[in-house]
Every structure is written in structure tokens, then in C-alpha cells.
Amino acid sequence: xxxxxxxxxxxxxxxxxxxxxxxxxxxxxxxxxxxxxxxxxxxxxxxxxxxxxxxxxxxxxxxxxxxxxxxxxxxxxxxxxxxxxxxxxxxxxxxxxxxxxxxxxxxxxxxxxxxxxxxxxxxxxxx
Numbered sequence: 102x103x104x105x106x107x108x109x110x111x112x113x114x115x116x117x118x119x120x121x122x123x124x125x126x127x128x129x130x131x132x133x134x135x136x137x138x139x140x141x142x143x144x145x146x147x148x149x150x151x152x153x154x155x156x157x158x159x160x161x162x163x164x165x166x167x168x169x170x171x172x173x174x175x176x177x178x179x180x181x182x183x184x185x186x187x188x189x190x191x192x193x194x195x196x197x198x199x200x201x202x203x204x205x206x207x208x209x210x211x212x213x214x215x216x217x218x219x220x221x222x223x224x225x226x227x228x
Contacts, residue, residue: 109162114172116191118157120198124191125154125178128200155179170194171201183209 109115116124133149140147162174170193178185187205191198 108160109172110164111172114165114170114193115162116172116174116193116198118160121160121174121176121189121191122154122157122178124198124200125157125187125189125203126151128189128203129154152180154185155181169201178205183207 129151133151137147137149156179157176158179159177160174161176162172165172171190172193173188173190175186175188178187185205185207187203189200189204190202192201
């Protein structure tokens, strides 16, 4: 017999994969905009092209928290060339789920034999 682990502590308060991906993508876009604006304030020209996540897996969410209808989720977000192991605090708002805090560790995929080596967190994912 196989044991099944629930993805969320409260299934009634559980974002879908697509909702989490959109929240993470929104977070990435906000960080890219913040970095671009900061560079412009220093009279620098910076062009940032955040990568859209390709998929998600290993999602586990905790108990709903606080007045803001939030939940913390751990996940693996797949990008071209690597995976970002993330913990995100998400809030359910009128227009959907929004990432309000994200921490992550980037790991590049290695195409040749050998194991992947930890890399630096891409600029679009760093806080």
C-alpha cells in the first residue's frame, strides 16, 4: 500500500501549481523592475530579462497564517538550465495568489556526466 502525503495542511486553502507559478513569475518581474529602477536612479543602463518558470514540483504548503490569508510553500521551480529550490510566503488576494516573500537556492543542471554543482542565485530570484 502506498502512503499519500497531502500537498497542503488545509486542502481548502491550497494554491494550484499554476497559481504558484504565476505568483513566482510576478515576484520575479517585480524584482527585475526594482533592479532596473535602482540602476536608472544611478544613471546606469541595465536590461534585465527574467526567465519565465517552466514548471513546478515537490510542492508542500503549511498551515494558513494570519489575517492576510497567507500560506508558506516549499517547492522546486524549474527554469531553463536549472532548478530553484524555493520557500515562498503567498497571500490570497482578490486577484489571486501573490508572492510576498521568496527565498531560493539555485542549482544548475549539468548535461554531461557528473553531478550538478550549486550556483549563485540568478538576479531575478535574489531578494
